[in-house]
Amino acid sequence: MSDAPAVLQTVALRKEYDLGKVKVEAVKGIDIDVRQGEFVALMGPSGCGKSTLLYMLGGMVAPSSGQVFIDGKDLTEMSDAQRTVVRRDKIGFVFQRFNLFPTLSALDNVKLAQEIQRWRNPIGRGDPDRAQRLLERVGLARKIGRRPYELSTGEQQRVAIARALVNRPEILLADEPTGNLDTKNSEHVLGVFTSLNEEFGQTMMVITHNPAVAERAHRTIRMLDGSVIDDGTGR
Amino acid sequence: MPSLVRANIFQRKTRAAITILAVAIEVTAVLLIVGLTNGTLDEVSGRMQAVGADVLVQPAGSSPILGLGSLTVSDRYVDRLGEIDGVAATAPIYHWTAKIGDGAPVNIWGIDERFEQVGASVEILEGRNLRLAGDNPGGATSESQMIVDRRLADANGLRVGQQIRMLDTDWRIVGIARAGVGARIYVPLAVLQELVGQAGRVHLIFVKAERLEEVGELASRIEAEVPGIETTAIEEYSQALVQSIGGLNSFRVAIAGIAVSLSFLVILLAMYTSIIERTREIGILKALGGSKVYIVLTIMQESMLLSALGVIGGYGLARLSAWILTSSYPTLAIELTWDWTIYAGMLGLVGGILGSFYPAVRAARQDPVRALRDE
Numbered sequence: 001m002s003d004a005p006a007v008l009q010t011v012a013l014r015k016e017y018d019l020g021k022v023k024v025e026a027v028k029g030i031d032i033d034v035r036q037g038e039f040v041a042l043m044g045p046s047g048c049g050k051s052t053l054l055y056m057l058g059g060m061v062a063p064s065s066g067q068v069f070i071d072g073k074d075l076t077e078m079s080d081a082q083r084t085v086v087r088r089d090k091i092g093f094v095f096q097r098f099n100l101f102p103t104l105s106a107l108d109n110v111k112l113a114q115e116i117q118r119w120r121n122p123i124g125r126g127d128p129d130r131a132q133r134l135l136e137r138v139g140l141a142r143k144i145g146r147r148p149y150e151l152s153t154g155e156q157q158r159v160a161i162a163r164a165l166v167n168r169p170e171i172l173l174a175d176e177p178t179g180n181l182d183t184k185n186s187e188h189v190l191g192v193f194t195s196l197n198e199e200f201g202q203t204m205m206v207i208t209h210n211p212a213v214a215e216r217a218h219r220t221i222r223m224l225d226g227s228v229i230d231d232g233t234g235r
Numbered sequence: 236m237p238s239l240v241r242a243n244i245f246q247r248k249t250r251a252a253i254t255i256l257a258v259a260i261e262v263t264a265v266l267l268i269v270g271l272t273n274g275t276l277d278e279v280s281g282r283m284q285a286v287g288a289d290v291l292v293q294p295a296g297s298s299p300i301l302g303l304g305s306l307t308v309s310d311r312y313v314d315r316l317g318e319i320d321g322v323a324a325t326a327p328i329y330h331w332t333a334k335i336g337d338g339a340p341v342n343i344w345g346i347d348e349r350f351e352q353v354g355a356s357v358e359i360l361e362g363r364n365l366r367l368a369g370d371n372p373g374g375a376t377s378e379s380q381m382i383v384d385r386r387l388a389d390a391n392g393l394r395v396g397q398q399i400r401m402l403d404t405d406w407r408i409v410g411i412a413r414a415g416v417g418a419r420i421y422v423p424l425a426v427l428q429e430l431v432g433q434a435g436r437v438h439l440i441f442v443k444a445e446r447l448e449e450v451g452e453l454a455s456r457i458e459a460e461v462p463g464i465e466t467t468a469i470e471e472y473s474q475a476l477v478q479s480i481g482g483l484n485s486f487r488v489a490i491a492g493i494a495v496s497l498s499f500l501v502i503l504l505a506m507y508t509s510i511i512e513r514t515r516e517i518g519i520l521k522a523l524g525g526s527k528v529y530i531v532l533t534i535m536q537e538s539m540l541l542s543a544l545g546v547i548g549g550y551g552l553a554r555l556s557a558w559i560l561t562s563s564y565p566t567l568a569i570e571l572t573w574d575w576t577i578y579a580g581m582l583g584l585v586g587g588i589l590g591s592f593y594p595a596v597r598a599a600r601q602d603p604v605r606a607l608r609d610e
Binding site (some may be wrong): 033054055058060061080081084085087089091093095099103108111112113115116117119137165167213 | 237238242243245292347476515516517519520521522523524525527603606607
């Protein structure tokens with residue numbers, strides 16, 4: 001793994017929120033790199049800047065200073081439209097609260113991500129059957145037509161994982177994906193993550209409070225008060 | 236079309252139905268108001284042309300809209316006009332307006348035997364024709380007979396032999412004529428003139444030209460030779476009618492403007508509330524890589540689909556309303572033309588596009604992370 005190229009890298013990454021009279025430094029000059037195929041757990045107490053870091057890595061939050069490189073390209077130098085393309089083609093997001101569209105079936109939720117990618121990019125990486133195959137892969141073959149409210153929380157999160165992966169992103173970013181799940185469903189979702197990483201070499205960075213996730217990850221980055229206190233490399 | 240657009244419409248059925256209905260009402264209002272205006276104008280000018288005369292002569296300063304003016308000329312002008320070179324026949328008309336039953340006021344023409352000489356053919360469907368001065372000298376006044384057209388008879392349940400009260404006189408319906416020629420009611424000229432105290436006065440005189448190709452010249456010649464009158468070639472009557480109604484086009488533009496504003500506001504409100512309701516969903520779209528343009532177009536597609544359904548509904552509703560109105564009031568003329576059908580549809584769509592633009596842009600500008608954090 002250590003020989004693999006870095007697909008995700010930050011240099012002196014900083015984020016400061018201006019709350020009127022008070023300025024809060026959520027992320028304080030972080031340098032990390034994540035190699036291709038690596039499964040990284042990101043841990044730390046609530047409010048330590050994990051989510052801000054994750055959203056900056058995904059191009060959804062602009063850093064105050066520093067750089068984010070994805071495949072060697074600096075996200076901070078890109079326009080909003082260019083970052084959107086990177087997010088669409090290279091990154092998959094999984095959220096703690098699933099964020100599925102309640103009006104769409106499980107299959108349509110997954111296909112929506114394909115629809116977005118194919119829009120204005122008809123060649124794309126379209127594969128009409130991939131959405132269904134992924135739902136089968138995460139154990140939802142018989143529930144593809146169900147709406148989110150007809151699925152358990154664990155099943156909803158598996159739909160969200162299938163959606164995040166449908167466009168074959170190089171990097172999967174997950175914000176506490178087991179945070180809303182009971183032990184059994186957490187174990188199921190964790191199994192999906194592990195097998196995806198082992199079988200397909202999917203690069204993943206997962207925010208978690210769950211030690212079981214950290215146990216299965218290749219390494220764990222620990223944060224405190226906006227800084228990395230342990231990047232898991234032993235350095 | 237994105238699956239999300241379809242799903243949103245089906246999921247939010249009440250909002251979609253209200254939006255569609257509002258656009259449909261807008262399209263219906265435009266089509267009916269313009270249709271009623273055009274239909275009335277066409278019907279009036281059509282009935283005038285169906286008389287068969289070539290030139291309409293009126294006192295100078297009269298409106299082509301019969302009934303708007305009270306100017307009359309002496310019926311001696313009828314003979315005077317008949318002496319002009321190129322005139323084949325003349326027919327005087329005294330015009331009156333009265334309400335029959337509960338309907339709108341209708342045009343009544345007092346005619347004499349010369350009416351048929353200018354080419355007018357009142358086709359009697361039931362009963363008989365008027366017995367005019369030439370047929371029954373001195374008998375007209377005592378009889379107070381009238382002919383009503385089929386449309387008016389059907390609208391008011393009038394029958395041959397029935398008596399109706401008008402101008403403090405009992406009139407007997409002696410015949411029912413085919414609708415579409417001249418007035419809705421014909422009565423003997425002398426009777427009408429006497430009852431309204433206008434003996435020897437007429438509102439208009441129809442002129443039949445000897446040579447059809449000289450109608451324009453004849454109209455000019457009449458005006459030159461007979462002072463105090465003005466002429467309108469019957470084939471130009473429709474145009475003269477439109478010109479006489481000052482601001483008709485402005486009225487149509489105003490109706491169109493109100494319609495677009497209504498559609499704009501309804502769609503704006505519907506889409507704006509929808510966007511606020513779906514803040515989180517828009518955040519998800521952004522997280523999935525949906526560009527600003529994609530989000531704007533997705534929202535606008537939804538409003539365009541709603542507007543298009545509203546336009547189609549409006550076409551149906553307009554036709555249904557026109558049928559109900561003309562069935563209930565057979566004397567109403569509503570003309571739903573293709574050009575205004577297209578304009579009304581475009582107005583509905585334009586209103587929808589304009590109304591959804593601001594909410595769509597606002598949605599596209601949302602901060603995705605903040606949107607995802609919102610409940």
